[in-house]
Amino acid sequence: MFHTFSFLFLWMFAATTTPDWPRVEQHATELLQQYIRIRSVNPPADTTATAKLLQHEFELAGMEAKLYTSAAGGKTNLLVRLAGRDRTKRPLLLLNHMDVVPVDASRWKHDPFGGEIENGLIWGRGSLDMKSTAVQQLTALVLLKQLGIVPPRDIVFLSTCDEETDGSNGAAWMIKNHWDELNPEYVLDEGGVGSRDLYTPHKTVFGISVGDKQVLWIKLRAVGTSGHASQPIPDNANDILLTAIAKAKDFPPSSKPNPVISEMKTQIDSFSNNKFMNAIQQNTISLTTLRSGLGDPPKVNVIPSVAEATLDCRLLPGQNADEFLSDIKARVNDQRVTYELLSHPADPGPSRTDTPLFAALKSAILKQNPDAIVVPVIVPYGTDSQKFRLRGSIGYGLEPMVIDAGTLATMHSDSEHIPLDQFRAGLHVYFDILTSEW
Numbered sequence: 024m025f026h027t028f029s030f031l032f033l034w035m036f037a038a039t040t041t042p043d044w045p046r047v048e049q050h051a052t053e054l055l056q057q058y059i060r061i062r063s064v065n066p067p068a069d070t071t072a073t074a075k076l077l078q079h080e081f082e083l084a085g086m087e088a089k090l091y092t093s094a095a096g097g098k099t100n101l102l103v104r105l106a107g108r109d110r111t112k113r114p115l116l117l118l119n120h121m122d123v124v125p126v127d128a129s130r131w132k133h134d135p136f137g138g139e140i141e142n143g144l145i146w147g148r149g150s151l152d153m154k155s156t157a158v159q160q161l162t163a164l165v166l167l168k169q170l171g172i173v174p175p176r177d178i179v180f181l182s183t184c185d186e187e188t189d190g191s192n193g194a195a196w197m198i199k200n201h202w203d204e205l206n207p208e209y210v211l212d213e214g215g216v217g218s219r220d221l222y223t224p225h226k227t228v229f230g231i232s233v234g235d236k237q238v239l240w241i242k243l244r245a246v247g248t249s250g251h252a253s254q255p256i257p258d259n260a261n262d263i264l265l266t267a268i269a270k271a272k273d274f275p276p277s278s279k280p281n282p283v284i285s286e287m288k289t290q291i292d293s294f295s296n297n298k299f300m301n302a303i304q305q306n307t308i309s310l311t312t313l314r315s316g317l318g319d320p321p322k323v324n325v326i327p328s329v330a331e332a333t334l335d336c337r338l339l340p341g342q343n344a345d346e347f348l349s350d351i352k353a354r355v356n357d358q359r360v361t362y363e364l365l366s367h368p369a370d371p372g373p374s375r376t377d378t379p380l381f382a383a384l385k386s387a388i389l390k391q392n393p394d395a396i397v398v399p400v401i402v403p404y405g406t407d408s409q410k411f412r413l414r415g416s417i418g419y420g421l422e423p424m425v426i427d428a429g430t431l432a433t434m435h436s437d438s439e440h441i442p443l444d445q446f447r448a449g450l451h452v453y454f455d456i457l458t459s460e461w
């Protein structure tokens with residue numbers, strides 16, 4: 024009798040807590056296609072239609088999604104909360120952004136806003152960054168609600184409107200105006216990803232990002248003497264600027280080893296040689312703009328008195344930005360060059376990995392990818408997680424898919440796409456994460 028009852032009970036439990044995966048995968052794929060078809064390009068970051076789409080999905084599951092308009096022009100953020108068992112614990116925040124970068128449609132072979140599926144690939148702006156992971160997060164959360172699974176603590180789902188600029192109307196605005204509804208202990212966001220070649224050749228490695236590089240933007244301004252270009256002079260502003268840029272970029276590698284990179288090294292013997300891996304092992308400087316010349320179009324026969332350039336510097340966590348800037352000034356060592364800071368970096372340091380959530384991410388990844396190595400990683404770009412790390416949250420970045428380096432490079436490009444099977448595998452990973460204990 025007892026046995027029969029217990030068998031029946033287990034059967035019922037299994038029947039009600041296992042998703043109908045073929046149906047879930049199909050529905051999530053169609054939702055991603057619909058999501059890509061909405062042109063939530065930033066600028067202007069009008070996310071009204073995307074917020075309505077996601078809100079409708081939550082409503083179908085009986086969940087209330089609140090919309091917050093942060094600025095004119097439809098800048099809309101969406102927030103959903105699922106209550107957990109222990110409401111005294113600070114929540115887990117599922118963070119994603121609805122905006123995408125612009126497109127040059129003439130360069131695309133597929134409709135950038137078509138959500139087309141061809142040969143097992145799903146194409147379109149936002150397919151990689153980051154509408155796919157938003158749908159994985161949403162699907163997992165909705166499944167919890169539908170299956171009556173109560174998570175260990177509250178889960179908050181937040182979709183923001185302007186990550187692709189500076190987050191001032193999205194993540195930063197929500198932090199400033201609605202912190203009491205967020206206050207996360209943990210944040211799960213974009214950032215790390217699985218790959219067979221990005222981190223090391225011929226091995227599946229999942230990087231879970233625990234920190235972003237610091238963003239230091241500097242404008243250099245060289246002032247010289249203007250004159251007739253037929254008679255060269257030594258204080259030509261263009262020459263001063265070019266020399267200054269060359270000296271600024273000629274910096275020694277950082278002598279302090281970064282602990283996250285050291286940890287990666289111990290788990291992966293040899294790093295791949297690509298721009299991503301190069302960028303996360305050192306401080307970097309990219310020359311991004313040059314502005315000079317008199318008039319528009321600029322006169323060819325006039326030596327201008329002013330020339331300007333911007334440097335996009337990315338510093339490893341733990342690097343002192345003031346020191347980095349004063350080192351640049353010392354190398355340039357020219358009174359005719361002035362410096363303007365266009366961004367003010369803040370360094371919360373990397374998030375710790377000895378947490379139940381990190382362990383849950385790892386085991387969910389390994390369940391789908393038994394041969395994978397899971398490592399913490401730094402990402403070279405900035406994500407919204409950093410804003411939460413600065414408020415004391417533990418932030419992890421994970422797009423739970425195996426994507427090769429070539430496909431990852433299509434992010435922000437005119438051929439952005441993801442493999443459909445990996446999008447679907449990521450649904451399972453996210454569900455396993457959310458049904459773990461943390």
Ligand SMILES: [Zn+2]
Pocket residue numbers: 120152153186213
């Ligand atoms: Zn993104």
